[in-house]
Amino acid sequence: MIIVVIATVGRPRNVEDCLRLLAAQSRRPDLVLVSATSDGDLPEPGGAVLARLPYDARLVIGPKGLTRQRNRALDVLERSCPGYDGFVAFFDDDFVPREDWLENAAAEFAARPACVGLTGVLVADGASGPGYDLAQAADMLGCGRGMLRRSDERARCGPARALYGCNMALRGAALRSVRFDEALPLYGWLEDEDVSGQLRKLGELFRSDGLVGVHLGTKSGRVPSANYGYSQIANPIYLVRKGTYPASSAARLMARNLAANLLKTPFPEPYVDRASRLRGNMRALADLARGRLHPGGAAELR
Incomplete structure (x- = not known):
């Protein structure tokens, strides 16, 4: 079947x-x-x-x-x-x-x-x-x-x-x-x-x-960029703690996404809101420092 x-x-x-x-x-x-x-x-x-x-x-x-x-x-x-x-x-x-x-x-x-x-x-x-x-x-x-x-x-x-x-x-x-x-x-x-x-x-x-x-990578219906940026930090850390994602892979992925959002914010691609993604990254890192980082924070981000 x-x-x-x-x-x-x-x-x-x-x-x-x-x-x-x-x-x-x-x-x-x-x-x-x-x-x-x-x-x-x-x-x-x-x-x-x-x-x-x-x-x-x-x-x-x-x-x-x-x-x-x-x-x-x-x-x-x-x-x-x-x-x-x-x-x-x-x-x-x-x-x-x-x-x-x-x-x-x-x-x-x-x-x-x-x-x-x-x-x-x-x-x-x-x-x-x-x-x-x-x-x-x-x-x-x-x-x-x-x-x-x-x-x-x-x-x-x-x-x-x-x-x-x-x-x-x-x-x-x-x-x-x-x-x-x-x-x-x-x-x-x-x-x-x-x-x-x-x-x-x-x-x-x-x-x-x-x-x-x-x-195809259709852009309509996508999650808002700031929420996605939060997930770029929160989700890998959550899965490492859960034991379903290697820590080394998570570290490389977070570093790559954070660097891309930081370096490309002044001159972003027309199809990516880099500034909002970076804002989501920063909010997630702040929550991590306060000990309250969780994937659900992406849904709460405004």
């Missing part, structure tokens, strides 16, 4: 594109759960678009927050399909998979019984730049206007230190003891590192060249 979970807020066009791309998969999902905050997050009210899809798709509604929304979808899955097998793929609503992503993921899990988590290869990641549109993603994946083209090359698959949250698949059996940490609010930054840390206790993680896609 192949399940896909899409958590979304305020990006109905992305949801529409994502659902259409899943219909074009060489191995269609058995079930898609769209975890949203209201039916206004879909391209049509009342979830009418879901009824026209060539696979089972359901809308799950509840409070905002990536980790909450993903957990809510998993709770619905366990109630509606108790004892399900196979795997659950978590796609961002702005991720464009090549048309054989799910098929290749199924093959990798079947070939590797010890594998509890898979992640793929990004041709491009718009999250670290101005972003891409769907046409650009299609060109980068080597396709025209129709269905994304399958690769004839034999995929390489090797160990992965961690999964990347915009496109990752978790074995269903592992999800019976793993959940996303709801202490990571809003965008849930580094939730993939935390889940990877939990999964490593249960089995092995792999990265496959057969799981190919483009992360």
Whole structure:
């Protein structure tokens, strides 16, 4: 059984594109759960678009927050399909998979019984730049206007230190003891590192060249920059204390982000509010010094 979970807020066009791309998969999902905050997050009210899809798709509604929304979808899955097998793929609503992503993921899990988590290869990641549109993603994946083209090359698959949250698949059996940490609010930054840390206790993680896609990096619906800046400090420290993220990796990541925000604030990229990110960084460091740093502080920041 192949399940896909899409958590979304305020990006109905992305949801529409994502659902259409899943219909074009060489191995269609058995079930898609769209975890949203209201039916206004879909391209049509009342979830009418879901009824026209060539696979089972359901809308799950509840409070905002990536980790909450993903957990809510998993709770619905366990109630509606108790004892399900196979795997659950978590796609961002702005991720464009090549048309054989799910098929290749199924093959990798079947070939590797010890594998509890898979992640793929990004041709491009718009999250670290101005972003891409769907046409650009299609060109980068080597396709025209129709269905994304399958690769004839034999995929390489090797160990992965961690999964990347915009496109990752978790074995269903592992999800019976793993959940996303709801202490990571809003965008849930580094939730993939935390889940990877939990999964490593249960089995092995792999990265496959057969799981190919483009992360558009859509800028609408993003967390405000100051809140994100707070998370850049609070979340790594929280996960180190929790034991799911290496301290050395956290130190490098925080230093890199702090330096980038500090050095680029005078001349920022047009798509990044560096000054607000830096303000969030400073607020988090102040909370750390006062002994009250926690990821939830990002949601409280004004």
